[in-house]
Amino acid sequence: MVRNVRENLILSGMICIASGAFLTVGGILSMGAVIGISGVLLFLIGMSTSSQRTMSEQDIAAWTPSAEQLPDANRIMYRVDVTIDEPKKTTILCGPCGTITELDGDRPTSFACPACNILLYKDEEE
Secondary structure, X not given: OOOOHHHHHHHXXXXXXXXXXXXXXXXXXXXXXXXXXXHHHHHHHHHHOOOOOOOOHHHHHOOOOOOOOOOOOOOOOEEEEEOOOOOOEEEEEEOOOXXXXXXXXXXXXXXXXXXXXXXXXXXXXX
């Protein structure tokens, strides 16, 4: 199954347009014209193709990272994800114990894991 058809057609069209322009400037007018016109056609087909969504709006709103321990890198590992859309939701994955904590709003300035009581981070700008 081919993924991202729209993006692939748009990118291919841009590459063909640029290649056709270089060939035309380089003196190979017939080949440059064919590749350039083909690029314009690919670009137009790509722009008229609809984007494919792999996740529904409900799946995107309910997404959380998988609860797993992060590898030891000679320091405490953690992962913070903040949604862009309202209502803002923050999920923090504790690397040592693999616990996911969900918070409402933006990322807090400091956070200690409620399961293992390890300070994951503290911003220096407090």
